Amino acid sequence: MSESARPRGRRRPNARAQQTLRRPTPETYSTRTIEFDSDGETCVGTLYLPADIDTPPVVVMAPGLGMWRSFVLPAVAERFATGGFAAFVFDFRHHGDSEGEPRQLAEPEKQIADYEAAIEAMIDTDAVDSNRLVLWGYSFSGGHVLSVAADEFRIAGVIATAPFVDGRQELRRSLRQPKRFLKSTLAGLRDAVGSKIGRGHDVQLVDEPGEFAVLTAPGARRAILDAVDRDSDWVNRLPARIFLTLPGYRPITTADEIRCPALVIGGSQDQIVPAEGPAAAADRIPESTYIELPADHMSVFDADFETVVGHQLTFLQSTVDHRQ
Secondary structure (H helix, E strand, O other): OEEEEEOOOOOOOOOHHHHOOOOOOHHHEEEEEEEEEEOOEEEEEEEEEEOOOOOOEEEEEOOOOOOOOOOOHHHHHHHHHHOOOEEEEEOOOOOOOOOOOOOOOOOHHHHHHHHHHHHHHHHOOOOOEEEEEEEEEEOHHHHHHHHHHHHOOOOOEEEEEOOOOOHHHHHHHHHOOHHHHHHHHHHHHHHHHHHHHOOOOEEEOEOOOOOOOOEOOOOHHHHHHHHOOOOOOOOOEEEOOHHHHHHHOOHHHHHHHOOOOEEEEEEOOOOOOOOHHHHHHHHHOOOEEEEEEOOOOOHHHOOOHHHHHHHHHHHHHHHHOOOO
C-alpha cells in the first residue's frame, strides 16, 4: 500500500450534478491518495480526513455500476469529513485510476474482493480508526456492501442507498420485454465467448428509453452524464457480459447474516432499483433502519442530496460517532 498527500483545496467540479450542491470549505478536511493491492492489481482511492480529529472512524465507499470515484462521491465524502468521519473513496478494478483490463468490466465477485482489500488498506492506515469502519454503497455497490457485511465481522455498520439486491427480480422485469431480453442475452454471450479470444463486446451503460443499453429508465441518461467530469476519459460503455451476471447476483439471500447496524435507503420513484427490493433486504437484516424517500435513482445526488446525506450522517453519529 502506498500513500501520497494532496494539498488542501478543491477545483470547481466539472460535473454538472455537483455544481449546485453546497460544498464545505477545503480547510475543514484534507485528502491523500492511497494505492492498494487487490488480487495482484492496483486499486486507487482518495482518503478524506477531517481537520483536527485524530484517528476518526472511516467510511469505505465505492461508486455504482460503471461509474468512477470522481463522479458525485467527492461531495458525499467531503460532507462526511466535515462531520468528523474519514471517508475512503476508491475505484474498482477496471475503472477510473485502478488497474484491470478490459476497462469498465463489472463483476460482483471482483468488486466484493476490492471492498475487502480496501478494508485491509484502512486497517493498515494509522490515520483512521479501523475498529469503527462503516461500508457505504450505492446501487450496484449497495448490493456489494450488504454482501461484504454478511461475511465480515470487522464491520461496525453499513449504509446501502438504492442497493441492487435481487437479480432474480430484475430477470422477471426483463422477461416482460422479450425482444430486449433476447438481445441482451445474445450480447452477453457474444462478449463472454469473444473475450476468450480477445474479441469482447461492449454495450452502452445508459441511453434513452426505447434504446438498447443496460439502463434506459426515463431521465437516467441525462442524470448519469451530468455526474461525469467533463475532462475525464470515461466512456458510456461496459462489457456486455453484465447482462449474464445480473440475474444470478442476489445479495438479499445473505442479508439475514449481517450482524452490524445497517441503514438502507430506497426511493419510491426509483425505476432502476424499485423500492421493494431494498425494503425486502432491510426486513431481513436483524438490526436495520429502512428509509423510503420520494426520490428516484439519481436524485439522491442532486435534488435529494441534502436529505440523503443528512440521514447517513445521523446513522454514522449513532453508530460510530468520533466523540465516543
